[in-house]
Amino acid sequence: MSESSVIERRAARVLVVDAAGRVLMLQGFDPADPGRRYWFTVGGGLEPGESVAEAAVRELFEETGLQITVDRLGAPVWSDVTEFPFDGRRYRQEQQWFLVRVPSLSVDRSGFDAIERATVSDVAWWSLSDFATSRDAYYPPDLPSLLRRLGVV
Structure with a gap:
């Protein structure tokens, strides 16, 4: 794939952290490689004319x-x-x-778009020890150190 075929994109990501210090993670897969599952945080790309903060609020909802x-x-x-x-x-x-702190949250996935409905298979609250013991891929790979730096866990 040539350099010109890389799609440039801006995105907002949200670390949703509950009262127990756990971060909300979503599990999904790439439609081109459905056998490889991975975990990631809430968030997504900006829509035209949208600020990063507006995108974060929209994606969170x-x-x-x-x-x-x-x-x-x-x-x-x-x-x-x-x-x-x-x-x-x-x-x-x-x-x-x-970073958004919540006492607790029952996740409502009814706002997922078509690609999210097709590729997001699970949601879970991860503690720092879950990151340390998981054999599953998660992104970003330095998320545990970021959470520690932010004093989240």
């Missing part, structure tokens, strides 16, 4: 049912750039991360 305002969201706690394949395409994604 669509993927969990939790409604919050941009003001409650606060400032990003981290940013990074990642590259990954998905559905036969290669993406380079600049992303900003937000």
